[in-house]
Amino acid sequence: MSRMIRAQRMLPVLWIAGVSIALAVLFAGWRYDDPYITYRYAENLARGSGFVYNAGERVLSTTAPAFAILLAAVRAAGWPDLHAAAVFIGAVSIGVGAGAAHVLALGWGRPRAAWALLLLYPASLLLLQTLSSETPLFLALSLVALAAYARGRWMTTAIAAAAAVLVRGDGVLLVGLLCVDYLWKSRVDLRAGRLRVPWAALAVFAVVVGVWAIWATMYFGAPFPVTLAAKRAQGLMTISTSFFAGLSSLPRYIPEWLRWPELAAAAFGIWTAVTRRRAALLPILWIVAYIAAYSVLGVTRYFWYYAPIMPGFVLCLALGLDEIFERIELRYARIGFGALLGVALVGHAVQIAPAAATTDPRYSIYRAAGAWLRENTPPEARIGMLEVGIIGYYAERPVVDFAGLLQPDVVAQIRPASTYDDLAIFAIERYRPDWLVLIDGALPQSEAHAVEQCALQKRFPAQDYAAKVSLSVWRCTAP
Secondary structure, rough: OOOEEEHHHHHHHHHHHHEEEEEEEHHOOOOOOOHHHHHHHHHHHHHHOOOOOOOOOOOOOOOHHHHHHHHHHHHHHOOHHHHHHHHHHHHHHHHHHHHHHHHEEEEEEEOHHHHHOOOOOOOHHHHHHOOOOOOHHHHHHHHHHHHHHHHHHHHOOOOOOOOHHHHHHHHHHHHHHHHHHHHHHHHHHHOOOOOOOOOHHHHHHHHHHHHHHHHHHHHOOOOOOOOHHHHHHHHOOOOEEHHHHHHHHHHHHHHHHHHHHHHHHHHHHHHHHHOOOOHHHHHHHHHHHHHHHHHOOOOOOOHHHHHHHHHHHHHHHHHHHHHHHHHHOOOOOHHHHHHHHHHHHHHHHHHHHHHHHOOOOOOHHHHHHHHHHHHOOOOOOOOOEEEHHHHHHOOOOEEOOOOOOOOOHOOOOOOOOHHHHHHHHHHHHHHHOOOEEEEEEOOOOHHHHHHHHHHEEEEEOHHHHOOOEEEEEEEEEOO
C-alpha cells in the first residue's frame, strides 16, 4: 500500500477525532432541560436507588433507557459530571456518525458525496443542539447499522440496530425497513424457496431486545416509555403545535445565504437517488418513515424531535452536489468541489459558533432553584413543578410533574381545550406536593392556589440570573 493511499485513509479518521474533540470543547456549556430527566435516572441507578426518577416509583419516563444506563456506568466509574460525560459521548457519536455516512456513500461508489457527508454532517446546527441527549448516539448507531447492512456485515448490523432500539424505541423503524429491503432484494430467492437468512445475527438482535423487553415489563409494567403517551396527548392540546406543523421551521437551521442553494441541491439529490442512485434510497426512506410516524402519532413539537431528519437532509445535499459536478465538465472539478464544500462548511461554522456560546436561558435560574430546594427541604419532600429536568435533577427530591411525564394519570386528564394550568391543578389536588415551584405568571390558577393554600418561601427574580422568567417557591405543608 502506497504512502499516499495510507494518508488518504487516515484523513477521515483524523477528521473524526478532531471534530469529536472540537465539539466536546465547543459545546461544553450548551444545555437544555430535557436530558436532565435521563441524567436523574442515570444518577439514581449509579447510586443504587434503582432505575427510577423518583425513588420507589417504577415509571419509565426517559425515552433513552440505554443512554441512561451508559451514563450510569460512566458515573459509577468515577466521572463526576454527567452533563460533561453526555456531551463527550454526543460529540464522539457525531464524529462516528459522520464516518459511518462516509463509508455508506463510498459503498455507492460516490467518493465526492462521501467527503461531503464526512464534512457537513458534523456542521448541522440542529443536530449539534441535541448534544447532551441520546440523539447523536442513536443516529450514529443507526448509520453504522446502515453502513454494515450495505456491506453485508449482518452481525454488526444486528448489534448496532439492537443498540439503537434500546437507545431510542423509534429505532424499530429502521429495523423494519432493513427487513423489508432484505426481503425485496431477495424476492427471487424467496419465490424459489432458497432464501438465505442470517439467523445468527437475527438471534443476537432478538436476544438483546428481548431481554430488555422482558426486564422492562417486569420492572416498569411495560417496555415503552410513558412519555410517548404524554407527548401524543400534549399534541392534542389546542395550545400546542404539532410535529408536522413544526416541519416548516427547519430551514432556519441553515444559514440564510446558503438556505435556498442547499435546499435546491438537496431536492436534486432526492431526484438523483430516485432515478440514478437507488442504493441511496434506503437511508432516505428511513427519514421519510420517521417523519411519517411522528406525524401520524401527532406528538407535539420539540426541537430535538427534528434532529433525526438531518442525516437524510445532508445525504440528499451531498448527492445533489456530487451529481451537479458529475454532469458538468470542469477541468478542475475536484478543486471546485472542494472549494464549494469549504464555503458551505465555513458558512455553517459561522452560524454554529455563536450558538455554541449560548445555552438555555433557564439553566442558571433552574439550577439555582434546584440547589436551594436540595439545601432547604427534607429528603422526602415532594415538589410540584412544570419542567422537571434541570430543577428536578439538582433538587434531588421526589417530583410531581404537571405535564404528566412522571405521573401517567395526569396525562389522562388532557383534552383539546386543556392548559398546563389545568393539569397543574389536577396534579396538585391529586398528589398534594409539599412544595411548589411556579413560573411567575405562567399558571394563574396554580398561583392563586399557592397564595391561598401555601406560603411563599423564596423568589428567584429573572434579572438576577439573566433569565426570561422568574420563579417562586412555595411551601404547602407545615414545617
